[in-house]
Structure formats: C-alpha cells, structure tokens
Amino acid sequence: MQIQLLIPGLLWPTATLLGPASGLALDGLAALLGRGRRQVHGFDPYDRQLARLFGLEAGTMPTALLRRLGEPCASPPAPGSHWLCADPVNLSFAREHLLLQTFPEGELDAAEAGELVAALNETFTDIGRFEVCTPTRWYLRLDKPARTTLYPLDDVVGRPVKHFLPEGEEARSWQRTMNEAQIVLHNHARSRAREEAGLRAVNSVWLWGAGDAGRTPAIRAALVQTDDPLCVGLARAAGVPAGAPDISTALRQDTLVVLDTLRKPAQQLDLDAWRRGLAALERDWFAPLAEAIRQGRMGSLRLLAPSDRGTLDLELRSADRWKFWRKPYAFEALLQSVAPAPMALPDAPPPPPDSDR
Known part of the structure; x- marks a missing residue:
C-alpha cells in the first residue's frame, strides 16, 4: 500500500528573521524527514506536478x-x-x-x-x-x-x-x-x-485555464483524496473515486492525497494562517503517518511539496523503520537549507510558457 502526498505551499517562500516554523511541535514531520530519502529539486509548479500524476501536460490540459x-x-x-x-x-x-x-x-x-x-x-x-x-x-x-x-x-x-x-x-x-x-x-x-x-x-x-480535452487522465491510485476541485475533476475524468482527505481511509489502499491548505497562505505571505495550517497537518497527517511507518502499517510514502523555492521530494519505505541510525531532521533546518526564491524585479519579464517556470 502506497500513499502519495502532494502539499503545495509547505516550503515557506521567503526568508524571515525568525524561522517561519519556529516554536511549532513538528515531531511527526521531523521523523519522516529523518527516516526518508529527501531531495530538493528545481522549481516545478503545482499545476505541472498535478497534471503529471494524471499523465497529462499542464500546458495543454483543459x-x-x-x-x-x-x-x-x-x-x-x-x-x-x-x-x-x-x-x-x-x-x-x-x-x-x-x-x-x-x-x-x-x-x-x-x-x-x-x-x-x-x-x-x-x-x-x-x-x-x-x-x-x-x-x-x-x-x-x-x-x-x-x-x-x-x-x-x-x-x-x-x-x-x-x-x-x-x-x-x-x-x-x-x-x-x-x-x-x-x-x-x-x-x-x-x-x-x-x-x-x-x-x-x-x-x-x-x-x-483553456486547453485541449483530447487526452483522458489516468492514475494508478485506487483513491484520490483532496479538497482541490481541479484534482477532484481530474479524478472524476480518470474514473477514480475522490473524497475528502482522511488518514484512516488513505491507509487502506493506494491513495493520492493532495493537501492544499498551505497554498494560498504561502502565496499571500500570511504567516499566521500558514503556521495554523502546518500545525493541523502535523496533527492530522505527519504524526499519524510517522506512526504508521513505525508500526509497519504502510508500504511506502512519497511526499512532494512544490514551491517557488523548489520541490521537496521525500520517499520513505516500510523497511526504513529499522534504520535506527537515521535520526529526526527538524523541518526548520530543512527550510534554512533551502535558499529562498530570488526576488524578481518588477520589470523582469516572465519566462516563456514552454520553459521551466
């Protein structure tokens, strides 16, 4: 059983004097980051990653x-x-x-x-x-x-x-x-x-949002959980059941979970709302997932977190629970290790649509 998590906005987009997640108890997230194999890839927008999960190209999908x-x-x-x-x-x-x-x-x-x-x-x-x-x-x-x-x-x-x-x-x-x-x-x-x-x-x-409706979305997951209507629509077009995010249901079958509660707070630089959302994700998802891995109740987890700073890519398998030498890795340390997105000058033109935006 595999869970794929897509969490846009998890990486706070700007540098702050104090760490944006400082003072939050994020033990579950730290356990996942420490036990898993983590990388930070280059900028890859949320819509492009979501489209890719359903076998589509973001630039052409309707x-x-x-x-x-x-x-x-x-x-x-x-x-x-x-x-x-x-x-x-x-x-x-x-x-x-x-x-x-x-x-x-x-x-x-x-x-x-x-x-x-x-x-x-x-x-x-x-x-x-x-x-x-x-x-x-x-x-x-x-x-x-x-x-x-x-x-x-x-x-x-x-x-x-x-x-x-x-x-x-x-x-x-x-x-x-x-x-x-x-x-x-x-x-x-x-x-x-x-x-x-x-x-x-x-x-x-x-x-x-214009696009070509010629290709039918497809995904391997048996269930999609999300509150994002675009992801719900992709699941319906692919003929896959879609429902609200729920950890107990997700742990029963291969599931794609899209949690986008941090996306708008990150876009709007609303730090208070972002911190509240992050604390809720720790309570409802990160801590239970870390416990499920520890108990061997989940085969694998892949977490993707796209942002302007890059994309966190974390993979964790059930066998990793035996690797006791991998210690928890604080989320605040991860944020400090990822350079903030460069400040774009107001007159700087955007990249062309077919480049890596």
Missing part, C-alpha cells in the same frame, strides 16, 4: 473544464463544452505597477459574488455565460474555444499584470474583454461599498 468538473455545483459541464476560469481578483497599483491579488476564502460572500457575475452576464452576452460555483471560484462557459494563451492565476499573484496578458491569435480580443470586465466590476455598487468599508474591491476577473 484546466477550467476539469476544475469545473470537480466543483460541488448542481450540474457537471456538458461533454465537449468550452470553459475558462474567471476568478475574482483585486488589482492595485504599487508604484507604477499594477499588481494582482486573490481573495482568501471567506473574504467574499455568495450574495455579492452573485450580483457581480450578474453584471458581467448583462455585458458579455456575445461570448458566453459567467457562473459562480463558490464566492472565489467563478467560470465562463464559452460559445466557442478560446484561441489564445492565458497564464494560470498562480503565476500572476503578486506580480505585475502587464507581463501576463493574453497572447496568441485572439490576444487583443481577450485583452479587451478583460479590460471591459474591469470597468464593469470597478463601477459596480458592490465594489464601491467594499472600498467605503475599507475592504479590497473585486475590480477584475482573471481568465485562464
């Missing part, structure tokens, strides 16, 4: 369609339909640069999301229809495929938007659509009310 398939909405997307993610974002100026930020769960409510999307649908009747699945995850069902290159939202968060505008055959048309959406949302009464209340306005949407 991310929006698959994420929509994994949503708890009333009806699944129709076969052959075309979708974009149209996630609500806030654009703000930092010096002369227009930067993009997302909204944490709970910062928007369903009522305001519904009103904002209704305004978009009144304006964009000629391209398709917007819909809300959750207050922070919106979609655009298209009347026809989008023939353009659109950058994933994770690539753009906290960076100058000008480097990530649509490219390709229909680039100008989609740039114009995004600009018009900014005007609609900026002028909406809900956005003005948020600003008057000292809250960040929903003043744009980020369109992304």
Whole structure:
C-alpha cells in the first residue's frame, strides 16, 4: 500500500528573521524527514506536478473544464463544452505597477459574488455565460474555444499584470474583454461599498485555464483524496473515486492525497494562517503517518511539496523503520537549507510558457 502526498505551499517562500516554523511541535514531520530519502529539486509548479500524476501536460490540459468538473455545483459541464476560469481578483497599483491579488476564502460572500457575475452576464452576452460555483471560484462557459494563451492565476499573484496578458491569435480580443470586465466590476455598487468599508474591491476577473480535452487522465491510485476541485475533476475524468482527505481511509489502499491548505497562505505571505495550517497537518497527517511507518502499517510514502523555492521530494519505505541510525531532521533546518526564491524585479519579464517556470 502506497500513499502519495502532494502539499503545495509547505516550503515557506521567503526568508524571515525568525524561522517561519519556529516554536511549532513538528515531531511527526521531523521523523519522516529523518527516516526518508529527501531531495530538493528545481522549481516545478503545482499545476505541472498535478497534471503529471494524471499523465497529462499542464500546458495543454483543459484546466477550467476539469476544475469545473470537480466543483460541488448542481450540474457537471456538458461533454465537449468550452470553459475558462474567471476568478475574482483585486488589482492595485504599487508604484507604477499594477499588481494582482486573490481573495482568501471567506473574504467574499455568495450574495455579492452573485450580483457581480450578474453584471458581467448583462455585458458579455456575445461570448458566453459567467457562473459562480463558490464566492472565489467563478467560470465562463464559452460559445466557442478560446484561441489564445492565458497564464494560470498562480503565476500572476503578486506580480505585475502587464507581463501576463493574453497572447496568441485572439490576444487583443481577450485583452479587451478583460479590460471591459474591469470597468464593469470597478463601477459596480458592490465594489464601491467594499472600498467605503475599507475592504479590497473585486475590480477584475482573471481568465485562464483553456486547453485541449483530447487526452483522458489516468492514475494508478485506487483513491484520490483532496479538497482541490481541479484534482477532484481530474479524478472524476480518470474514473477514480475522490473524497475528502482522511488518514484512516488513505491507509487502506493506494491513495493520492493532495493537501492544499498551505497554498494560498504561502502565496499571500500570511504567516499566521500558514503556521495554523502546518500545525493541523502535523496533527492530522505527519504524526499519524510517522506512526504508521513505525508500526509497519504502510508500504511506502512519497511526499512532494512544490514551491517557488523548489520541490521537496521525500520517499520513505516500510523497511526504513529499522534504520535506527537515521535520526529526526527538524523541518526548520530543512527550510534554512533551502535558499529562498530570488526576488524578481518588477520589470523582469516572465519566462516563456514552454520553459521551466
């Protein structure tokens, strides 16, 4: 029995005066790090690693369609339909640069999301229809495929938007659509009310996730556990059962577990939320997994943790429990051994889409 763990955001992305995990009791994680064979590979984004686990290429898979398939909405997307993610974002100026930020769960409510999307649908009747699945995850069902290159939202968060505008055959048309959406949302009464209340306005949407639905996802695991709708959609498309993360169920069969509770806190540099999430992972996953390995109740574990600093790759087998000379390795020591991601200059262009982003 094998468990694969994918945990984006586990490696805190920046250097801090005090260690980001200092003071946390992470004995289970330290035991796993010490007993296993660990490496830190180069930068390899979460979406690319997730796609690879299902036998797909991140640059071509229909991310929006698959994420929509994994949503708890009333009806699944129709076969052959075309979708974009149209996630609500806030654009703000930092010096002369227009930067993009997302909204944490709970910062928007369903009522305001519904009103904002209704305004978009009144304006964009000629391209398709917007819909809300959750207050922070919106979609655009298209009347026809989008023939353009659109950058994933994770690539753009906290960076100058000008480097990530649509490219390709229909680039100008989609740039114009995004600009018009900014005007609609900026002028909406809900956005003005948020600003008057000292809250960040929903003043744009980020369109992304187009792709080719030609290849069917496939995975060897018997079960997928995740709360990430993209991963749920991949599992459903592959015909594999998907459920919420649960350690006792995962220990019964070969399971892929995607735990993405640290991803947004790491992106948004919300250290308090990241530390709370890390403590919860220690309690619910790392400590029980370390005990399962110690008792010989698990054949093997592979943990992948992609981040801007690189990807932690940890492998641990049941036989490693007998290697008493391998001592626990503190997570704080691991963070100190991995160089922080280099600070990108605001005017530095992003790497081309087909390079290692």
